[in-house]
Amino acid sequence: MRIAVGSDHAGFHLKEHVAATLRAAGHEVVDVGTTSPDSVDYPGFARDAAALVARGEAERGVLACGSGVGVAIVANKVGGIRAVNAHDPQEAEMSRRHNDANVVTLSGARLEPGTADEIVRTFLDTDFEGGRHARRVGQIADIEA
Numbered sequence: 524m525r526i527a528v529g530s531d532h533a534g535f536h537l538k539e540h541v542a543a544t545l546r547a548a549g550h551e552v553v554d555v556g557t558t559s560p561d562s563v564d565y566p567g568f569a570r571d572a573a574a575l576v577a578r579g580e581a582e583r584g585v586l587a588c589g590s591g592v593g594v595a596i597v598a599n600k601v602g603g604i605r606a607v608n609a610h611d612p613q614e615a616e617m618s619r620r621h622n623d624a625n626v627v628t629l630s631g632a633r634l635e636p637g638t639a640d641e642i643v644r645t646f647l648d649t650d651f652e653g654g655r656h657a658r659r660v661g662q663i664a665d666i667e668a
């Protein structure tokens with residue numbers, strides 16, 4: 524799978540870890556930055572990664588900041604993006620099964636690297652259930668339009 528990743532300084536180390544795990548698993552990673560732990564502002568990085576997903580240039584996105592909240596807010600402002608700030612694999616699973624989420628966001632301050640790997644693996648491996656959930660996702664798209 525082609526995965527867009529991005530972070531600010533507070534998510535940098537977790538983003539680097541997750542990107543390495545994804546590459547080791549055979550995924551293609553498109554890293555929009557940041558490239559160091561130096562302080563930066565998260566909105567541009569979150570926008571750039573989300574835009575790759577929205578344009579179909581990446582199948583999914585993984586974003587990290589201190590809390591995971593800032594990057595989620597930004598990603599959800601990009602048309603076609605359904606981003607979830609996941610704290611555990613169960614949230615990642617349900618966001619895929621019911622919401623067809625296409626971006627997962629992570630807390631660099633609170634998540635252990637192994638937990639983040641589990642969240643991302645679950646996010647990538649879980650299919651959307653469709654059915655009544657497709658109707659609801661369609662209504663989200665209508666609101667967005």
Ligand SMILES: O=P(O)(O)OC[C@H]1O[C@@H](O)[C@H](O)[C@@H]1O
Pocket residue numbers: 531533534562565588589590591592593
């Ligand atoms: O490191 P500072 O700038 O204090 O805080 C940045 C973090 O605070 C929140 O907005 C975001 O999670 C962002 O990553």
